[in-house]
Amino acid sequence: MGDDLMEKCRYFKGCSNNLCPLDAELHLRSGNNGNKCRYMREPKGATIGKRKFISGGTVMPDVLLKFVPGDNLEELNEASKRRWGEISKIS
Numbered sequence: 621m622g623d624d625l626m627e628k629c630r631y632f633k634g635c636s637n638n639l640c641p642l643d644a645e646l647h648l649r650s651g652n653n654g655n656k657c658r659y660m661r662e663p664k665g666a667t668i669g670k671r672k673f674i675s676g677g678t679v680m681p682d683v684l685l686k687f688v689p690g691d692n693l694e695e696l697n698e699a700s701k702r703r704w705g706e707i708s709k710i711s
Contacts (some may be wrong), residue, residue: 625643628683629642638650638655639651639660640657640660641660641692641696642687642688642689658678659678659696659697659700660697661678661697662676662677663676663677664677677697677698678699678700679699679703680704682707685703685704686707
């Protein structure tokens with residue numbers, strides 16, 4: 621069943637991260653920050669030359685947020701948790 625949920629993500633086929641918020645068995649997985657889904661990582665900035673780059677902190681799309689198992693909500697990044705809270709009030 622867990623794979624069915626994860627396959628709803630457009631990145632699933634090319635994803636190699638071990639930690640996915642759509643995984644119903646996330647509590648059984650291990651890994652570090654480098655193994656987390658883009659929707660679980662907080663934004664991190666770097667400046668190269670005069671350009672600033674931000675990675676992580678991507679907000680999970682609403683269509684996927686509704687499938688995140690309740691036990692996994694705390695694993696989402698702050699932006700995705702806020703958005704989940706906003707759409708859960710509407711539903």
